[in-house]
Amino acid sequence: MKPEIRRFFRKSLLELSPYQSAREEFVSDGRTMILLDANENPFPSETNRYPDPMQRELKQKIADWKKVSTEQLYLSNGSDEFISQIIMACCEPATDHIVIVPPTFGMYKVAARTYGVAVREVPLDADFQLDAEAVLEAADDHSKIIFIPTPNNPTANSFDVQALKKIIQEFPGLVVVDEAYIEFTDQASFIELLDSHTNLVVCQTFSKAQGMAGARLGMAFAHPELIRYLNRIKAPYNLNSLTLAAALQCLEEQDQVQEQVAFMLKERKRLEAAFTEIVFIKTIFPSDANFVLVRVDDSSLRYQQLLDSGIVVRNPSNNTACENTLRISVGLAEENNALIRALRTLDT
Numbered sequence: 001m002k003p004e005i006r007r008f009f010r011k012s013l014l015e016l017s018p019y020q021s022a023r024e025e026f027v028s029d030g031r032t033m034i035l036l037d038a039n040e041n042p043f044p045s046e047t048n049r050y051p052d053p054m055q056r057e058l059k060q061k062i063a064d065w066k067k068v069s070t071e072q073l074y075l076s077n078g079s080d081e082f083i084s085q086i087i088m089a090c091c092e093p094a095t096d097h098i099v100i101v102p103p104t105f106g107m108y109k110v111a112a113r114t115y116g117v118a119v120r121e122v123p124l125d126a127d128f129q130l131d132a133e134a135v136l137e138a139a140d141d142h143s144k145i146i147f148i149p150t151p152n153n154p155t156a157n158s159f160d161v162q163a164l165k166k167i168i169q170e171f172p173g174l175v176v177v178d179e180a181y182i183e184f185t186d187q188a189s190f191i192e193l194l195d196s197h198t199n200l201v202v203c204q205t206f207s208k209a210q211g212m213a214g215a216r217l218g219m220a221f222a223h224p225e226l227i228r229y230l231n232r233i234k235a236p237y238n239l240n241s242l243t244l245a246a247a248l249q250c251l252e253e254q255d256q257v258q259e260q261v262a263f264m265l266k267e268r269k270r271l272e273a274a275f276t277e278i279v280f281i282k283t284i285f286p287s288d289a290n291f292v293l294v295r296v297d298d299s300s301l302r303y304q305q306l307l308d309s310g311i312v313v314r315n316p317s318n319n320t321a322c323e324n325t326l327r328i329s330v331g332l333a334e335e336n337n338a339l340i341r342a343l344r345t346l347d348t
């Protein structure tokens, strides 16, 4: 069956001729060339030249790592930029909408509203799991994208794979599976399903386990034709040279990343065990990520008390079904010790 990727995109975008940057017209054959094409400062430094707009070297390394082709890969200035780009690319303002499954990551709604795109909400069930039937019932021809983060933020759990597969198979628009926390779970990445599902886009990030939140680097994986459309609207130099260099370095240090992930998972278990002894923590939700969502007696009070003790957590209580919750990231051992001490002091 011929994939009809075009139908996911706005018509005006299909007709757009993208901006051609100086460095896209010239592809190096390995010779040292005199570069007089981009009005740069010729004095050498780490940043005097524009970066490669197509990020070829990094894409090849990531493609090898994730076992995809470079044509299936789009790199963005953090997943946040990809989320905005895909909405802009696919949703006609004031006509189309996205679907989200609250409680969920806040950027999907913000990005959609920024472009005048409506948001349809299908809440998770009482166990913070997907209600696949309700999602499919809520969808129509204007449902251009559904965003599903698994493990989910702020609830920290992974979604049932069968429910997610059902949505991928039957949803009329694109399904973006946001795997920002994939390194912390035993679940397989949905990248494996890309070849058989042309409406599937998987995004991952260097911001969490990879330790590069400050560098801003996101990855999206999808059918090559879909990636080509995304490339048409990206800013020519959306990733800077410093980020590209840091990411190449990070890929060389995956043993260290794995050690850090193992440490964070061990520390998460220690925190969860300590939380069970705190009387004002009423529920500890199961976590598959590097953070824990807990329900407390009074989240505003406990949030403020922790701030007063010098500890910043997140109070996601105004999210659907998250009344009186706190979202707590796993820190270094001494930071986690300080948190446990503060909680015990507040409990007395």
Ligand SMILES: Cc1ncc(COP(=O)(O)O)c(C=O)c1O
Pocket (backbone or CB within 6 Å): 077, 078, 079, 080, 081, 105, 149, 152, 153, 178, 180, 204, 205, 206, 207, 213, 217, 218
């Ligand atoms: C589910 C999810 N997706 C995406 C992001 C943002 O990732 P990035 O830092 O790559 O923009 C976050 C950040 O908290 C997140 O929780």
